[in-house]
Amino acid sequence: MSDEQRxxxxxxxxxxxxxxxxxxxxxxxxxxxxxDTSGYGGLVRTVTLPGATPRPYGGxxxxxxxxxxxxxxxxxxxxxxxxxxxxxxxxxRGELTFHVAREHLLxxxxxxRDDPALRFELCTGVSxxxxxxxxxxxxxxxxxLRSLTHGRLIRVEVSAPDADRHVPSLVPVYPTxxxxxxxxxxxxGLIFDGHPALTRILMPDDWQGFPQRKDYPLGGIAVEYxxxxxxxxxxxxxxx
Amino acid sequence: MSAPHAPQGEAPGDTFPEDATPRETTEGTVYTVTGxxxxxxxxxxxxxxxxxxxxxxxxxxxxxxxxxxxxLEIDGETVTEARxxxxxxxxxxxxxxxxxxxxxxxxxxxxxxxxxxxxxxxAYCLGVEKLLGIEDTVPDRATLIRVLLMELNRLSSHLVCIxxxxxxxxxxxxxxxxxxxxxxILDAYELITGLRMNHAFIRPGGLAQDxxxxxxxxxxxxxxxxxxNLPEYDKLATGNPIFKARMQDVGHLDLTGCMALGxxxxxxxxxxxxxxxxxxDPYCGYETFDFDVPTADTCDAYGRFLIRLEEMRxxxxxxxxxxxxxxxxxxxxxDKKIAWPAQLALGPDGLGNSLDHIKNIxxxxxxxxxxxxxxxxxxxxxxxxxxxxxxxxxxxxxxxHVVSDGGxxxxxxxxxxxxxxxxxxxxxxxxxxxxxxxxxxVASIDPVMGGVDR
Numbered sequence: 144m145s146d147e148q149r150x151x152x153x154x155x156x157x158x159x160x161x162x163x164x165x166x167x168x169x170x171x172x173x174x175x176x177x178x179d180t181s182g183y184g185g186l187v188r189t190v191t192l193p194g195a196t197p198r199p200y201g202g203x204x205x206x207x208x209x210x211x212x213x214x215x216x217x218x219x220x221x222x223x224x225x226x227x228x229x230x231x232x233x234x235x236r237g238e239l240t241f242h243v244a245r246e247h248l249l250x251x252x253x254x255x256r257d258d259p260a261l262r263f264e265l266c267t268g269v270s271x272x273x274x275x276x277x278x279x280x281x282x283x284x285x286x287x288l289r290s291l292t293h294g295r296l297i298r299v300e301v302s303a304p305d306a307d308r309h310v311p312s313l314v315p316v317y318p319t320x321x322x323x324x325x326x327x328x329x330x331x332g333l334i335f336d337g338h339p340a341l342t343r344i345l346m347p348d349d350w351q352g353f354p355q356r357k358d359y360p361l362g363g364i365a366v367e368y369x370x371x372x373x374x375x376x377x378x379x380x381x382x383x
Numbered sequence: 384m385s386a387p388h389a390p391q392g393e394a395p396g397d398t399f400p401e402d403a404t405p406r407e408t409t410e411g412t413v414y415t416v417t418g419x420x421x422x423x424x425x426x427x428x429x430x431x432x433x434x435x436x437x438x439x440x441x442x443x444x445x446x447x448x449x450x451x452x453x454x455l456e457i458d459g460e461t462v463t464e465a466r467x468x469x470x471x472x473x474x475x476x477x478x479x480x481x482x483x484x485x486x487x488x489x490x491x492x493x494x495x496x497x498x499x500x501x502x503x504x505x506a507y508c509l510g511v512e513k514l515l516g517i518e519d520t521v522p523d524r525a526t527l528i529r530v531l532l533m534e535l536n537r538l539s540s541h542l543v544c545i546x547x548x549x550x551x552x553x554x555x556x557x558x559x560x561x562x563x564x565x566x567x568i569l570d571a572y573e574l575i576t577g578l579r580m581n582h583a584f585i586r587p588g589g590l591a592q593d594x595x596x597x598x599x600x601x602x603x604x605x606x607x608x609x610x611x612n613l614p615e616y617d618k619l620a621t622g623n624p625i626f627k628a629r630m631q632d633v634g635h636l637d638l639t640g641c642m643a644l645g646x647x648x649x650x651x652x653x654x655x656x657x658x659x660x661x662x663x664d665p666y667c668g669y670e671t672f673d674f675d676v677p678t679a680d681t682c683d684a685y686g687r688f689l690i691r692l693e694e695m696r697x698x699x700x701x702x703x704x705x706x707x708x709x710x711x712x713x714x715x716x717x718d719k720k721i722a723w724p725a726q727l728a729l730g731p732d733g734l735g736n737s738l739d740h741i742k743n744i745x746x747x748x749x750x751x752x753x754x755x756x757x758x759x760x761x762x763x764x765x766x767x768x769x770x771x772x773x774x775x776x777x778x779x780x781x782x783x784h785v786v787s788d789g790g791x792x793x794x795x796x797x798x799x800x801x802x803x804x805x806x807x808x809x810x811x812x813x814x815x816x817x818x819x820x821x822x823x824x825v826a827s828i829d830p831v832m833g834g835v836d837r
Contacts, residue, residue, distance in 0.1 A: 162767075165767075165788060166788060190767055190788050190789050191767060192767050192768060192769070192788075193767075193768050235768050235769075236513050236514065236516065236768060236770055237513075238769075238770065238771065240769075264642050265642060265645060265647075266645060267645065267773070267780060267782050267799045267804075268645065268782075268799045268804060270784040270795075270797035270799070271797075272769075272786055272794075272795045273795075285769070285784060285797075287771050287782065287784065287799070289664075289780075291656070291658055291663065294663050294664065296664065296771070296773075298769075298771065317643075317645070318643045318644055318645075319643065319644050319645025319646075319804060319807065320645075321807060322803065322804070322806075322807050323799075323804070326803075330477075343470075344469065344470060345469065345470035345473040345836055345837075346470065346473065347470070354475065354478055355477065355478055355795075361475075361478060361479065361481075361482050376479070376482040376483065377482050379482075381790075381791075381792065382761045382762070382790065382791045
């Protein structure tokens with residue numbers, strides 16, 4: 144097989160080094176106890192997410208550049224250098240993502256909502272992602288903001304280290320995030336500072352641990368099927 | 384239903400309690416009531432020196448739409464504070480997805496909001512397809528059938544909403560009518576996917592299977608029947624004075640409230656904003672269909688009811704256009720490294736793998752066998768990255784945030800379920816109103832706990 148793969152061939156497209164490494168994969172076929180006779184045991188592969196994109200960002204009708212210009216301009220007007228608030232801007236698969244420094248999240252969100260040229264009125268909530276291999280940025284909170292005025296959608300992403308799991312709450316700007324932030328706290332242990340009542344929402348109040356983190360096991364028991372033992376889902380062979 | 388004097392009432396003891404007998408607990412006097420003992424509670428509460436009563440409704444209560452727990456602080460018949468308790472149906476679907484391959488994911492997501500299975504599947508598959516970069520190669524026929532199934536699903540979901548909403552008001556005829564028509568639609572699902580619910584029919588790259596022979600004729604028959612039946616809801620409810628008295632000006636949430644609380648779907652459209660993702664951010668070719676987005680300006684439960692009725696008529700129009708446009712063709716992407724290899728065929732034991740396919744992989748093509756084996760045991764790899772795909776479900780914006788680390792399993796999938804978000808507005812709709820109006824307001828949000836709790 145050649146290195147030139149069409150996207151969609153089912154094989155990851157090799158990416159350049161600008162990506163954000165999230166994990167180093169060793170071996171293949173999920174053999175972890177020394178019984179790997181496949182010859183792939185020595186394979187080492189760095190898994191990276193798409194990294195910062197250089198200008199122009201493109202988008203439908205060049206709208207991504209417009210949004211980025213407006214946001215950077217508006218932040219500069221407020222006396223906040225855009226470079227310190229926006230860590231990087233990623234355009235991938237037709238979607239625009241701003242990685243925002245957590246200390247400036249509230250101001251950026253307020254600007255995105257209130258600036259007439261941006262007007263992202265609707266926040267569709269928070270999604271947490273746990274990248275244990277992304278040192279110093281283990282926990283990510285991902286927000287999707289929708290502008291009904293301009294018909295646009297962007298993604299805002301903040302990260303927090305596992306040792307200091309704090310992110311400012313967006314409830315003052317988007318009250319809809321109340322339950323969403325409670326859900327992300329419930330599953331990832333991300334603490335949203337300034338949330339009016341950050342408690343568990345789906346898991347029982349006295350639950351220990353944060354179930355969606357990668358170090359939290361799925362659990363389950365082996366099942367017998369036609370005479371064979373089928374291991375629990377998290378014990379099965381993984382090709383990832 | 385129990386009425387403790389403090390938010391957390393103790394559960395009833397092992398023995399079934401006497402009607403409304405007060406029990407002293409560490410948290411105050413607790414009355415456990417069922418059915419018609421309401422008068423006794425009110426009397427006992429009137430005797431108590433404490434004015435504040437906290438009523439705990441649910442999670443097992445026929446009019447709370449599933450295992451929803453409502454915690455109401457009441458003063459006489461007025462609700463002064465209302466809160467939701469959710470999580471009783473949390474099944475860890477998002478966590479489970481991380482331990483199955485990408486194709487198996489549809490089997491889980493279809494069970495989230497079990498009344499809108501096809502929307503869950505489509506949102507998930509659109510997200511995965513975006514990550515794979517194959518949105519443009521999904522065959523037209525597959526997309527058309529997706530739209531067709533989604534619009535039928537919008538009908539069946541709205542029918543349940545109207546039916547159960549009516550039942551909660553005591554209007555059991557609407558309930559019977561709604562479930563009668565839903566049953567017809569479920570028959571169509573059964574014909575197409577083999578299942579009445581939990582289909583897992585829409586797969587990354589296309590569909591599990593093509594329409595069975597004769598399906599279009601049966602669907603046209605179904606449309607005819609539904610066109611005949613839908614006006615009955617108008618006749619029965621729309622002008623009905625009791626129905627209107629219960630619904631009008633109840634569950635009020637204006638546009639400002641909707642935007643702040645992130646409410647979408649009929650709740651937002653009842654505030655007058657014609658926001659519908661099918662129009663504002665089209666997917667699956669919705670921009671080519673002819674349909675209207677109904678709105679109301681009443682901001683109340685009655686407006687939402689009218690919007691749902693009208694949306695059902697519009698869905699019928701879309702289904703009809705789908706049927707007119709259907710042309711023979713593949714229903715799965717051509718890329719053999721993604722397309723699920725086996726098509727199902729009717730075997731002597733019911734469903735089974737296509738014998739032609741088995742003959743091909745076992746007898747003729749070594750490569751086909753390898754592909755089959757790799758795809759079924761290992762699954763396909765999805766390039767690392769993240770994507771967000773949103774569809775307009777009957778309840779509002781249903782979004783799927785899908786993250787891949789380049790492996791054969793999802794790294795993280797998060798669903799922005801409209802029921803979850805809209806249910807937040809329950810407090811804003813109910814506080815200051817009557818206890819009986821809480822039921823109407825919650826029914827007008829149409830939350831499905833499978834989607835709220837996931």
